[in-house]
Amino acid sequence: MSEMKTPDARAEIPDPMIDASLRLPLLALFGGAAFWLVVSSVLAMIASIKFHAPDFLAACPWLIYGRVQPAADDALLYGFCIPAGLGVALWLVAQLGQAPLRGAIVPVVAAKLWHLGVLVGLIGILSGNSTGFAWLEFPRAGSVILFFAYLLLALWAMMNFAARRERALHPSHWFLVAALLWFPWTYSTANLFLVAWPVRGVVQGIIGWWFANNLIFLWLALVGVGTAFYFLPKFSGRPLQSYYLALFAFWTLILFGTWCGIPPGAPLPAWMPTLSSVAATLTVVPVLAIAIIMWKTLRGPTSGCNITPAPLSSLSANEVGGEGRGEVASLSLNSNPLAPSPLPAQAGRGSRQQSQAAPPTNCEPKGGPFCFIRFGFASFVLSSLMFIAMACPRISRVTEFTWFGPAQTQLQLYGFFAMTMFGAIYHLLPRVVGVELPFPKLARLQFWLSMSGVLLFIVPLAIGGVEQGMKLNNPGIAFMDATNAMLPFLRTSTVGLLLILLGNLLFALIFFAMTFVWGKSLLKKAHAIVTAPLKNQEVKA
């Protein structure tokens, strides 16, 4: 790709048509996701309390630890992460390709179907019909619904991708399109060979690990990094550093990353865990490449001077979009979206735009979405390194079967992926519904709650896990003593979960407040007859 066509030089005009075309599918996806996010943290809280009071809710078979814990994990992954990721991917593909989504009713239905599948799956787990495979606990009825809902959503995203008006590919495209193709393959393989026509014996374990790795590590990495590659240049005002490094990171990530996931101690012929450990070691390469890209994009010296006016204007239009967009989107689709907002409140930002034309020392980015995405990126690097460390046989001897594993998973799912999605959603939702973020301060508060929650959860569990592992490896220490030594760490992690729960509640509150304001404005504009029933549906979802 030639220099002229680098992604940041593309004329990316924020087109209200595009945002409007995505409105209903995204509201359906994110609405259910916000709901399941809260459900997942409530379930995780219940599970966590059981370690302090084993008798807590033990009489109710629907709420025992062995059901609530996998249900909490699946509610976070399938309920929040995947639909939120799909929504953000739909928006990014449309935005990058400058093509409005056609036939939006299909993704709306598919989104509802997806959330129905999650409901069926969670009821299945809680009623004792889990399949017994990690991350694949949903019984058959639930997974079939999820699979077809995903196919529809991915198909629409791919059609939008094929119809893009801006033909050149942005690095985000590779990651997102790859992720769209990734899930159907891994999910169908796992369901066919583990649930529908199960293979025999320990091969089940291997396929289970392969699936979990390709979903939790790779799918999330592809969507999350793809999203960050779009947003970080926007926030910093510098192009992605650089295109070729991103290409390299993409290829190495999918070439090495797919082979990870089989624990070194697994009861298997030696070649499998060995191959997996080697692959995990090589995965350091893409992780570092991604870290370098992010670092240089955010902190790069003077590269920002090269930005052409085009992205600057689009950047400023994006920055001010929140305020003007309400009218732009719903009143006049033809008005010039590039027109700077005359609101006095914009003075601060306006001066920043001007200074960006000058050397980019003043590009210091601010605002809620940026915090989320930056924290998500740091979590990605850290959780990937933890993941890689766990694949090293010598470290795995200590960390395997301890709380270190759940800490890593939580950092990946929540610290990295969910946080990145929060940032993306706070950025795009005001543009999509044409309503300003109702309580910007609350979004900041959510950031602090979620961030401190996830840190309070994972830091004690990771440290405690190492200690637990060392104690378990010393047969002189009784098992009960090793387990009891975990209790202070588990207590702290419960406090972390409480903060996460509050953060999630705030997110849901902000989201539903926004749909509510949007619904009210619709009513006011006498579109009520057409759209009010949809609004009601949203609120329920």
Next chain:
Amino acid sequence: MKNGFWIFIAVFLALGGSWCGFVLAPELQLGGAKQTTVLNTSDVYPVGRPGEATQGSSVYRANGCAACHTEQVRQTGMTCGVTLTEAGKNPQAVTNLISSLVLINLTKEAADAASAKITAGGGKTEIHITATGPDIARGWGMRQSVAEDYLYDQPVQLGSLRAGPDLANAGARADANWQLLHLYAPKSEVKGSAMPPFRYLFEVRKIGREPSPDALKLPPEFAPPAGYEVVPRPEARELAAYLLSLRANAPLYSAPISP
């Protein structure tokens, strides 16, 4: 990478490669696995679980016991020892030979070498293999778990967190009565146990004309009110049968130990 086609190719190569490696190849290598024989015997291993235990495996799955328990024993190494079984024609020479050799805590090669020397001197020997590692020292098993152990499990419930002890050999450690008492009230059997009770697998009912022979004999602080008894439901019985069937100690070619 100028168009979407290349992304498709990339995904196809990367994911397809690992699909062949970690889905297809293991299935070809292990999917057709049959029973093996226990080392130095003609017994087959594993023998399927009895019917009640198979149902119990599904109770184990439904209640998510694998969220806290693993079923895989790890082993860090093994040590060998050589013992003399017959002194042969020249006992004095063999005794002298033995006193000059180290016969315990050997590697397999050293044990073979020592054994060869004694055999050359006219004696007969036996080599004992013992697995080592913290899991083994904790009494969770006599050897590491290997692929053969899971042949008849559906689903295979390896587990990933040891909030509770490993259960690969739970059947070798306690009897059915203990398992039932422990499921009903873990604290009655293990002081300060952090395992949640599974009372709903039991029925607390008024004692009829005669107390049921199956009623649990609980210590007073866990016993039901006078006139009542605790009787395991079928699920509890099946689960206990499953736990009793958990034994993966047979010496195998892939995990040699001396019984």
